[in-house]
Amino acid sequence: MKTKELSLEDSYLKECDSSAVSVEFTDLTVDKTIFYPTLYGQQNDKGEVTIDGKTYGIVDVWTDGDYIHLISLDTYPQDLTGKIIHQKLDWDVRHIHMRFRTALFIIAGLAYKFYNAKSRIGQTYDDKAWIDLYIDDITQEIVDNITTEANKIVAHGVDVNAEYADSTVFPREKQMLSYSTGTLPSEEPLRAINISGLPLQADYGLYVKNTDEVGEIVIKTSMVKGKVDKRLTVTLK
Numbered sequence: 001m002k003t004k005e006l007s008l009e010d011s012y013l014k015e016c017d018s019s020a021v022s023v024e025f026t027d028l029t030v031d032k033t034i035f036y037p038t039l040y041g042q043q044n045d046k047g048e049v050t051i052d053g054k055t056y057g058i059v060d061v062w063t064d065g066d067y068i069h070l071i072s073l074d075t076y077p078q079d080l081t082g083k084i085i086h087q088k089l090d091w092d093v094r095h096i097h098m099r100f101r102t103a104l105f106i107i108a109g110l111a112y113k114f115y116n117a118k119s120r121i122g123q124t125y126d127d128k129a130w131i132d133l134y135i136d137d138i139t140q141e142i143v144d145n146i147t148t149e150a151n152k153i154v155a156h157g158v159d160v161n162a163e164y165a166d167s168t169v170f171p172r173e174k175q176m177l178s179y180s181t182g183t184l185p186s187e188e189p190l191r192a193i194n195i196s197g198l199p200l201q202a203d204y205g206l207y208v209k210n211t212d213e214v215g216e217i218v219i220k221t222s223m224v225k226g227k228v229d230k231r232l233t234v235t236l237k
Helices: 091-115 140-156 173-179
Strands: 015-024 027-030 047-051 054-063 068-072 084-089 118-124 129-134 160-165 190-195 217-220 231-236
Touching: 027 084, 084 091, 091 118, 091 129, 091 140, 091 190, 091 217, 091 231, 140 217
Parallel strands: none
Antiparallel strands: 015 027, 015 084, 027 068, 047 054, 047 084, 054 068, 118 129, 129 231, 160 190, 217 231
């Protein structure tokens, strides 16, 4: 048995009921959850769970590969197995990470589309994110061009969709492999994010439904030995 990840099916689901599987002090596992763990560079969700009328704040979420663990600062009752657990997200935290994740995907796709550049989507935080673009002799002009094109995609309001397929038959697997410095995830079915006009990318992060939710993308650069560094810091307006 694994924890069912409802966020991958509907990242806009803000509340749900579940059953407790196990508990150990401040660590609770459930049969299904809306909470996304720290994974693939995306920071964990926060929120709360309610058990028998008492609310526990969720400050951390992690996965052991099978179960997702909901961590509270308060100790849970230790006889919870099978009990109903009501979950509620801190939506503001979830949504900013979805916006940043989508922005990073757009930037990475444009870098590959225009400069045949690989990338590594880094980390999302509550107020910023970062991404590494592997472009030889990257210049501020290149960064400005990517920023301009990224904000065009945001302004046009392009739908963001997830596609699923077995990795052995996915017709654009080669494209996805060439897009990133990583390898295809081992999970089956393979989940690919599709924004019209950009290459597909295998990914298990969370995204907004439409690029118009992202907001204006601002990319900040730094200099290393007089050259623009490959690591870009992203903020949103």
